Amino acid sequence: MHSFTEENYLKAIYHLSDGNNTVVSTNSIAEVTNTKAASVTDMLKKLADKKLIHYVKYQGVTLTDVGVKAAINIIRKHRLWEVFLVEKLGFKWDEVHDIAEELEHINSATLIDRLDDFLGNPAADPHGDPIPDRTGNFVHKKLVKVSDLKEGQAGTISGVNEHSSVFLKHLEKLGLTLGTKIRVTDLIEFDGSIMLNVDEIKERTISREVAKNILVIL
Amino acid sequence: MHSFTEENYLKAIYHLSDGNNTVVSTNSIAEVTNTKAASVTDMLKKLADKKLIHYVKYQGVTLTDVGVKAAINIIRKHRLWEVFLVEKLGFKWDEVHDIAEELEHINSATLIDRLDDFLGNPAADPHGDPIPDRTGNFVHKKLVKVSDLKEGQAGTISGVNEHSSVFLKHLEKLGLTLGTKIRVTDLIEFDGSIMLNVDEIKERTISREVAKNILVIL
DNA sequence: TTAAAAATTTAGATTAATCTAAATTTTTAA
DNA sequence: TTAAAAATTTAGATTAATCTAAATTTTTAA
Numbered sequence: 137m138h139s140f141t142e143e144n145y146l147k148a149i150y151h152l153s154d155g156n157n158t159v160v161s162t163n164s165i166a167e168v169t170n171t172k173a174a175s176v177t178d179m180l181k182k183l184a185d186k187k188l189i190h191y192v193k194y195q196g197v198t199l200t201d202v203g204v205k206a207a208i209n210i211i212r213k214h215r216l217w218e219v220f221l222v223e224k225l226g227f228k229w230d231e232v233h234d235i236a237e238e239l240e241h242i243n244s245a246t247l248i249d250r251l252d253d254f255l256g257n258p259a260a261d262p263h264g265d266p267i268p269d270r271t272g273n274f275v276h277k278k279l280v281k282v283s284d285l286k287e288g289q290a291g292t293i294s295g296v297n298e299h300s301s302v303f304l305k306h307l308e309k310l311g312l313t314l315g316t317k318i319r320v321t322d323l324i325e326f327d328g329s330i331m332l333n334v335d336e337i338k339e340r341t342i343s344r345e346v347a348k349n350i351l352v353i354l
Numbered sequence: 355m356h357s358f359t360e361e362n363y364l365k366a367i368y369h370l371s372d373g374n375n376t377v378v379s380t381n382s383i384a385e386v387t388n389t390k391a392a393s394v395t396d397m398l399k400k401l402a403d404k405k406l407i408h409y410v411k412y413q414g415v416t417l418t419d420v421g422v423k424a425a426i427n428i429i430r431k432h433r434l435w436e437v438f439l440v441e442k443l444g445f446k447w448d449e450v451h452d453i454a455e456e457l458e459h460i461n462s463a464t465l466i467d468r469l470d471d472f473l474g475n476p477a478a479d480p481h482g483d484p485i486p487d488r489t490g491n492f493v494h495k496k497l498v499k500v501s502d503l504k505e506g507q508a509g510t511i512s513g514v515n516e517h518s519s520v521f522l523k524h525l526e527k528l529g530l531t532l533g534t535k536i537r538v539t540d541l542i543e544f545d546g547s548i549m550l551n552v553d554e555i556k557e558r559t560i561s562r563e564v565a566k567n568i569l570v571i572l
Numbered sequence: 573t574t575a576a577a578a579a580t581t582t583a584g585a586t587t588a589a590t591c592t593a594a595a596t597t598t599t600t601a602a
Numbered sequence: 603t604t605a606a607a608a609a610t611t612t613a614g615a616t617t618a619a620t621c622t623a624a625a626t627t628t629t630t631a632a
Binding site: 357359389390392393396397400411412413 | 588589590591592593596597598
Binding site: 221224225226227231234235238239242243244246247250251254 | 439442443444445449452453456457460461462464465468469472
């Protein structure tokens with residue numbers, strides 16, 4: 137098995153490459169893992185030796201097939217635990233990320249498959265992110281950032297690009313939770329902020345920064 | 355917070371002192387933590403610096419009040435997770451120990467208190483061991499080893515002294531699970547093995563070694 | 573096209589946890 | 603009471619993961 141640290145690097149590389157296996161830079165990994173570039177370089181050599189990544193000096197990395205599988209498994213565990221925390225223990229969607237960061241490293245395929253069944257094989261976690269099945273397959277819904285919508289376009293909130301508590305609480309306060317229907321009523325030229333009709337009953341204005349982090353299905 | 359390793363040492367010391375805070379030796383810790391005595395000495399210095407143990411060179415250790423609290427908290431987590439695995443995910447009592455060894459290090463008081471409520475605040479884990487409440491209090495029932503019973507004495511199986519899968523499976527095969535009523539019908543002088551009447555319906559003979567690890571309430 | 577800036581790697585050090593072998597202290601048993 | 607055995611500690615080394623500072627490579631922009 138891989139160490140917690142190795143698992144965190146694999147997960148970071150997977151997320152940074154958008155699941156597309158595009159090349160990821162040393163610095164970007166350093167940023168999301170809260171380490172220095174020099175530390176990342178050391179770890180990349182180790183992961184390359186273990187055949188988890190393709191690494192060319194100065195050129196960045198991609199995950200190998202084995203590396204992708206390992207990363208997806210960690211993500212599966214993370215998301216299933218998040219569902220457990222929200223559905224069974226009553227946590228709110230903005231409270232589960234940090235605990236799931238710990239739980240995702242628990243090592244037992246049986247445990248996670250039984251948890252999956254216990255939860256009713258959920259398709260998505262509390263933030264709308266899809267949950268890979270036990271073979272590693274999962275469907276990415278085609279989601280669009282609210283910031284990319286044109287005036288008049290409508291959609292249903294189905295995901296977020298930012299999992300921090302402060303952001304999720306803000307969305308909650310605005311009533312912009314998963315499943316909410318929104319329609320763009322106005323694009324403000326001055327600062328890029330966006331006016332929304334929410335569930336046909338209220339109006340909300342959100343900043344461009346917020347809009348970039350809300351995903352809708354059209 | 356303490357590292358996983360530190361937590362494992364605290365737990366080991368707590369168990370070795372039988373919850374009584376009797377003095378524990380370096381070698382005994384080395385044995386249960388699967389390390390060498392020299393490594394234990396190093397760690398004891400560290401734990402003493404952190405005021406988690408009282409340590410006198412060559413004389414052994416006891417836990418401080420803070421150390422006891424920390425140890426009890428780890429045990430609380432371990433046992434609650436075991437209940438979860440058995441009651442909610444359908445694991446058998448001989449399958450949960452190793453997974454709980456990992457889960458016990460997850461760090462969130464809220465998580466564990468909510469898990470406790472979710473499970474209905476159980477008093478004991480699947481092996482009959484009592485679960486400390488959130489303030490660290492728990493009741494030790496007065497349990498007696500079957501090997502200490504006299505001929506004719508009866509009791510209800512309420513705990514075990516050994517948590518290995520191979521031992522628990524053996525008990526299951528013999529029908530000697532928690533809640534079973536037993537009565538000693540014969541003490542075999544030759545090898546110390548013991549004949550039992552089980553639930554007034556069957557007879558079983560167990561070795562002295564097995565009898566030492568089954569606990570009954572009289 | 574090339575000098576400066578940015579990104580990355582290398583060299584050498586540090587911390588936590590571990591080890592073996594040797595030294596020291598305590599315990600045991602004659 | 604004391605020599606031998608057992609238990610424990612010390613000294614010095616190792617591994618995983620990290621760091622800073624310096625060196626190298628790549629990219630950018632004039």
